[in-house]
Amino acid sequence: MLLTIRQLQVKYGDQTALQIDQPISFERGERIGVIGSNGAGKTTLVKALLGLVEYQGKVITQLRPEQMAVHMQTNSYISTMPVRCVMEMILNTSIKENKELQKLIDLFEFGPCLPKRYNALSGGQKQKFTVIMVMMQKAELTFYDEVTSGLDFESRQKLMDKLAQWYRDKEESLVIVSHYYAELEQLADKILLLDQGRVVAYGKTGELFRKYCGDAVYILDNNPENQELTCRFQRLKAPDHLIALSCHKQEEGKLLALLVEHNVNFKRSNSDIEIMSINAKEAKHGKMPLL
Amino acid sequence: MENKKCSFRMIRYELRNINGNFMPHFFGIVFPNMMSMIFTTAIGKQVPDAVRPETMVSIIICMALIMPMSIMFLGYGALYSQEVENEIPLRMHLYGYCEKSLSMAKVIAHLIFLSIAFIIYGIFQEIMLDIPKPAFSSLLCLLLSLYLIGVMFLLMVHSLANIFRKFSVTFGVSMFIYFLLMMLTGMMGISTDQLPKALQGVAKVFPMTYISNDFADFWQGGSYNFMPYIQSCIFLGAVTGILAMYAQYRNRRVGSK
Known part of the structure; x- marks a missing residue:
C-alpha cells in the first residue's frame, strides 16, 4: 500500500472544497486518473496529499511530502538565466554527463529550448520543462495536475503520448489529474471521479466502465x-x-x-471514460440505475 | 528522492540570479562608490585639515555600511519577493529542496557578491582618495560586522517576503526600513547625536549606529567598548530570528489539523 486516505476534509473558510468519506488506497505502481469538472476538488486533493493545505482526517503513507514529485497546474522559475542552468541546478546534474536526462530532453524535443530563458518559452515548452524535471525525480508517487492545461489539441496529444511512452515500462505510481477524458484513457488504469468535492466513483477503469456502462x-x-x-x-x-x-x-x-x-x-x-463519468454521476445522484 | 543539500551548483545558480538583477549592482556597488565620492569631495573641503582624515574615514565607513544593506536587504528583498509571489520557492521545495538549503545557498552567494563589492569599493577608495591605512584588527572588525549585518538583513527580508508573499508589499516595507535605518543610524549625513533624544534611543538599538559613528575612532587602532554594539547585534539577531521562525511557521507544510 502506497497511500491511504481516510475521512479527508479540506475547507476553505466555510466552504468544504473536498470531502472523502470512504477510504481510498493507492497501491504501488498504479496509474490513477483523477477526473472531475472545475471546482470538483482535484487540485485540492493533490495539495492535501502534498501537505500544502490544511485538512482534517488522515493520509496514511510511508512517503514524506518531499518524496513525492508533482507537476502543478502552474509552475514558475526564474528568468535571469537560461533554462539549461535552472535545470542543471534543480536536478543537481550536468546535462552533458547525464545520459538519461539527455534521453528525456530528446524525447520531448526540448534541446533547442535549453539556451532560452523561462519567460521566453511557449506554453507547451514550459510544460515540457517541468515534466522533464518531474520525471527525472523518479519519485515513488508522481502527480501530474492538469499537465496539458493551456495547450492546443495537437500539443496536448503529443505531450500525453510522450508521457505514456516514457512510463510504459516504469513502475512509478502516477496520479494524473485532468478534465480531458481522452488523456486519462491513455495513462490511467484506475479512475477517481470527483464532483463538487465528493467522490462519485473510485476503482479500476474496466470495472467502473462495466458497472456504469455495461460491456x-x-x-x-x-x-x-x-x-x-x-x-x-x-x-x-x-x-x-x-x-x-x-x-x-x-x-x-x-x-x-x-x-x-x-x-x-x-x-x-469498452473504456470511454467520458460516458462512464457522466453515468457514474447520474447514478450517484440517483437519476439512473446501475447496470 | 531525498532532500537536496546546498551545493556548489546552487550557489552558482544564486550568483547568476543576483547577476540578473539590477538592484544589487546599482545600489550595492555604483551608489556607495558614487556617494563616497560626492560626500568626501563636498565635506572634505569644509573641514579643517587636522580632522579631515578622520572625517574621510567616517564617510567611507558609512558608505561601506550601505553595501550590505543595499545588496542583502533591498536588492535581495526585491529579487526574492518576486520569486515568492510567483511561488518559485514552493516549486523548489516540491523538487526536494528544503528551506535551509535554499537559504544557505542564497546567503553564501550574496556574501560572495558582497565581497566582490567590497573589493571594488576598496580599490576605488584606494585610487581616488587619500585614506589613512587602517589597523588590521580594525579592518577585520569592520568587515566581520558588515558581513554579520548583511546576513541578518538578508534573513530579515527573506522572512518578510515569506510573510507578505507580495513583491509590492515587501518592497515597500523594505524600502521604508532601509531609508529609516539610514536616517536613524547616521548614514544620510545626519549624525545620530543631532537627532531628537527619543530617536537617539531608537538608533542605539541598531548596530549600524555604532559602526557609522564610532568605528572611525579606532580605524588606526585603539580601544573601544564593544558591549553596546554587541547588545545591538543581539537585538537585531533576535528580531531576525523571531521573524524567521514566524515565516517558517506560516510557510510550513501543514497536513492534518
Missing part, C-alpha cells in the same frame, strides 16, 4: 432517425449531441447488424 458502449449522432432506430436498446446518459447505448455481449451482434444495415456511423468503446 461496451456504442456512440452515435443524436438525430431522430438514430433515436428511432435504437429505441429498443438501453440508452445511457451522454452529451446532448450524442446517443450512447449500453451493450452487453449477448445483444451486441444485433445492435451491430442493425447499425451496419442502416449504414449508421458509430464508435464502439
Whole structure:
C-alpha cells in the first residue's frame, strides 16, 4: 500500500472544497486518473496529499511530502538565466554527463529550448520543462495536475503520448489529474471521479466502465432517425449531441447488424471514460440505475 | 528522492540570479562608490585639515555600511519577493529542496557578491582618495560586522517576503526600513547625536549606529567598548530570528489539523 486516505476534509473558510468519506488506497505502481469538472476538488486533493493545505482526517503513507514529485497546474522559475542552468541546478546534474536526462530532453524535443530563458518559452515548452524535471525525480508517487492545461489539441496529444511512452515500462505510481477524458484513457488504469468535492466513483477503469456502462458502449449522432432506430436498446446518459447505448455481449451482434444495415456511423468503446463519468454521476445522484 | 543539500551548483545558480538583477549592482556597488565620492569631495573641503582624515574615514565607513544593506536587504528583498509571489520557492521545495538549503545557498552567494563589492569599493577608495591605512584588527572588525549585518538583513527580508508573499508589499516595507535605518543610524549625513533624544534611543538599538559613528575612532587602532554594539547585534539577531521562525511557521507544510 502506497497511500491511504481516510475521512479527508479540506475547507476553505466555510466552504468544504473536498470531502472523502470512504477510504481510498493507492497501491504501488498504479496509474490513477483523477477526473472531475472545475471546482470538483482535484487540485485540492493533490495539495492535501502534498501537505500544502490544511485538512482534517488522515493520509496514511510511508512517503514524506518531499518524496513525492508533482507537476502543478502552474509552475514558475526564474528568468535571469537560461533554462539549461535552472535545470542543471534543480536536478543537481550536468546535462552533458547525464545520459538519461539527455534521453528525456530528446524525447520531448526540448534541446533547442535549453539556451532560452523561462519567460521566453511557449506554453507547451514550459510544460515540457517541468515534466522533464518531474520525471527525472523518479519519485515513488508522481502527480501530474492538469499537465496539458493551456495547450492546443495537437500539443496536448503529443505531450500525453510522450508521457505514456516514457512510463510504459516504469513502475512509478502516477496520479494524473485532468478534465480531458481522452488523456486519462491513455495513462490511467484506475479512475477517481470527483464532483463538487465528493467522490462519485473510485476503482479500476474496466470495472467502473462495466458497472456504469455495461460491456461496451456504442456512440452515435443524436438525430431522430438514430433515436428511432435504437429505441429498443438501453440508452445511457451522454452529451446532448450524442446517443450512447449500453451493450452487453449477448445483444451486441444485433445492435451491430442493425447499425451496419442502416449504414449508421458509430464508435464502439469498452473504456470511454467520458460516458462512464457522466453515468457514474447520474447514478450517484440517483437519476439512473446501475447496470 | 531525498532532500537536496546546498551545493556548489546552487550557489552558482544564486550568483547568476543576483547577476540578473539590477538592484544589487546599482545600489550595492555604483551608489556607495558614487556617494563616497560626492560626500568626501563636498565635506572634505569644509573641514579643517587636522580632522579631515578622520572625517574621510567616517564617510567611507558609512558608505561601506550601505553595501550590505543595499545588496542583502533591498536588492535581495526585491529579487526574492518576486520569486515568492510567483511561488518559485514552493516549486523548489516540491523538487526536494528544503528551506535551509535554499537559504544557505542564497546567503553564501550574496556574501560572495558582497565581497566582490567590497573589493571594488576598496580599490576605488584606494585610487581616488587619500585614506589613512587602517589597523588590521580594525579592518577585520569592520568587515566581520558588515558581513554579520548583511546576513541578518538578508534573513530579515527573506522572512518578510515569506510573510507578505507580495513583491509590492515587501518592497515597500523594505524600502521604508532601509531609508529609516539610514536616517536613524547616521548614514544620510545626519549624525545620530543631532537627532531628537527619543530617536537617539531608537538608533542605539541598531548596530549600524555604532559602526557609522564610532568605528572611525579606532580605524588606526585603539580601544573601544564593544558591549553596546554587541547588545545591538543581539537585538537585531533576535528580531531576525523571531521573524524567521514566524515565516517558517506560516510557510510550513501543514497536513492534518
